[in-house]
Amino acid sequence: MHDAQLRKPTAHELMEMHVEAMFTHDRNMRLRTINEPWPGEPPAPRFFLGRTIEGSALCRFRYDVPETLVRQLEELCADEPILRDLRTKPKHFDVYMHLLQSERFTMGPCYLVPDDFMPAAQVVSVTRENMTGLLRGGLEWLASEIDYAQPCIALVREGRAVSVCRSVRITSRAHEAGLETLDEFRGRGYAAAVVAGWAMAVRKLEGIPLYSTFWDNLSSQSVARKSGLSFYGVNFTII
Incomplete structure (x- = not known):
């Protein structure tokens, strides 16, 4: 069994696992495609932000986002507060949307399935x-x-x-x-x-x-x- 399974991962570690499961990355940890297990490679989003209940925030960028823009976004990500409500938009939501010149975003809660969670019916x-x-x-x-x-x-x-x-x-x-x-x-x-x-x-x-x-x-x-x-x-x- 892996060491990560001998203790409960931190929220930040779980968010890292989440983004790595959701998208493929290149050697520079830039996003490439949506990580679907079946054939086909839709492009990844240009920007990913994972806010955690511990107060840390994780950001990733698609390979074609310019470095100057990446640095701007990273500074904003570092200023995100502790997450208290799953429905609260990021603190710098409007700035993110403006910098990336987009009107399309997704957002949603992330969960770990506990290891003591057992099925209540036969599966x-x-x-x-x-x-x-x-x-x-x-x-x-x-x-x-x-x-x-x-x-x-x-x-x-x-x-x-x-x-x-x-x-x-x-x-x-x-x-x-x-x-x-x-x-x-x-x-x-x-x-x-x-x-x-x-x-x-x-x-x-x-x-x-x-x-x-x-x-x-x-x-x-x-x-x-x-x-x-x-x-x-x-x-x-x-x-």
Whole structure:
């Protein structure tokens, strides 16, 4: 087991794992592409800011952002205050948007799945061997990703998967969760069960299970809250 798993990582370490899972980097730690496990390489955002509950802030920049602009943004990032509310925009939000001449941004909370979080219902692993029977009635589209988005854990009702959690960003240190629950099966605790099962599978691979979402995705935040996930920070990107 890695040393990082013998103790709980700090919020700053978790944010580092998060950004490295979300985006590929070059040797200068500049962002290159979105780190999707399946084929295709969409470009990364030009700017990433990770604010943590410890007060530290982590910033990364795409490879094509000029150095003079990087230095300006780094100074602003260093002035970000301790994060107290997941809905609060960065202190220098308006300046970031102006400097990068953009009107498009994303923001959302980031969580660690605790190692003592256990599934409250029976879950199963979905692989190419058993996916045909399980991924029907609404989740057929997951079949094209099944070889890449592993582990993939499902809760089954009436012979089909109704809630699925899988790895949608993967590094040697951490996995980010992707969660899907069919509309008619929401509100029953199924999402929490598959997140817990997925996290157990990731830890067996000696990875850290991370869960993040967008600030306006209230249902996803509700899953995190009801599951007792550990909030460690908020990510912010400018496209």
